[in-house]
Amino acid sequence: MSYFRSRIVIVEDNDAVREGFSLIINSVSNYYVVNGYDNAEDAIKNLKKDKPDIMLMDLELPGMNGIDAINIIKKSSPHIQLIVNTIYENSDLVFQALCGGASGYITKNTSHSELLDAIDEVTNGGAPMSSKIAKMVVASFQKNPNSPLSARETEVLELLSKGKSYSMIAQDLFVTKETAKSHIKNIYSKLQVHSKSEAIAKATKEKLI
Amino acid sequence: MSYFRSRIVIVEDNDAVREGFSLIINSVSNYYVVNGYDNAEDAIKNLKKDKPDIMLMDLELPGMNGIDAINIIKKSSPHIQLIVNTIYENSDLVFQALCGGASGYITKNTSHSELLDAIDEVTNGGAPMSSKIAKMVVASFQKNPNSPLSARETEVLELLSKGKSYSMIAQDLFVTKETAKSHIKNIYSKLQVHSKSEAIAKATKEKLI
């Protein structure tokens, strides 16, 4: 744990919630809230002045949304640890926030002590997540168990998705080019597509690869 | 929380550790350890008999390794929740375990109460992870901030990685095919590659896309 008090900025449009967070965070000695904003624009404008180590960021904000804010903040100040705090558990939002550089994602049913735990965790280089979010993140690594494709076809599609040509796939799998083509034809027929890009798009969407 | 005691199987080659876990888990009312094994083969053989709801799985085992075991167990009994418990924090192992269907990944510096917390969490549909593991998982969503590629080039490479042809990329970006080609030439030169597959491989490895 740091010997310095980490500087925290809160971006949250609900005044009561924002002030509640401030009180909680300021009640412990390791942290203090340097500023709170009800919109992302003002928070971004004052980054240089506030010098936050950690930001608590709501996603549903008036004006600029939280996802865009995360991208802007992380580009200009990559050292800032962003913790998303929102009611949304929509998977697109979660992955957009994480891809944009959020260090954690906690939902708004979080207790005061859990909020402080989350701040502790990013301070120690962790990645705090609500239980449901962690589950979504872990699930994103796993394939669809109901794939219509055979093991070999999946293998071929994986190589196709790596940009390999028919002949390269054939080489990798120690078969002839005609065999690779044959697999691809069957993949197209099963997925009801007519090109590499459609096949990869469908396979990615349905987590077949 | 369930009204039934969840059935737990432990796969762990260190006898003392395995028996320690059993004692801890059996000391709470929600769970009981139906069996413990010092290798994956025996655990897999007895799946039908043991009917575990949750398995605690070490990765470094004599004979079959834990990753292969996870894949086999998840294929035959997808309802089983697997919690990896290992000393390894190697990123390849973590992602292999998660891709294979592990529900959680905790490292061996975990306290007794944290172990029980992890079991509680999978019981409630969560995905328990050690702090470092969660950080690795979240980091896997984020791009390399030191990419040599321009924003436009990254965009082009992303489309290329989706299997799109030069002309499709041009259409998507509302430019001519020659422009798309020009970007791709620059990408190849910057990445020092000479084909789609090499570019995608390098970009994926270095998280440029």
Added chain:
DNA sequence: TTTAAATCCCCCTAATCAGGTGAGAAAGCC
């Protein structure tokens, strides 16, 4: 004012892609 980025154009050749049609061997299922 030099550099990088983004756009566009021409030429070239070998290779690729997608479709059709057909077929043999092995494995699994009822």
Added chain:
DNA sequence: GGCTTTCTCACCTGATTAGGGGGATTTAAA
């Protein structure tokens, strides 16, 4: 035993592509 799927291989065709070469212009940042 018969059925289906899977994996393997082959030939044909026509349109497109990929990757390389050579340039050029405009804008914006350093």
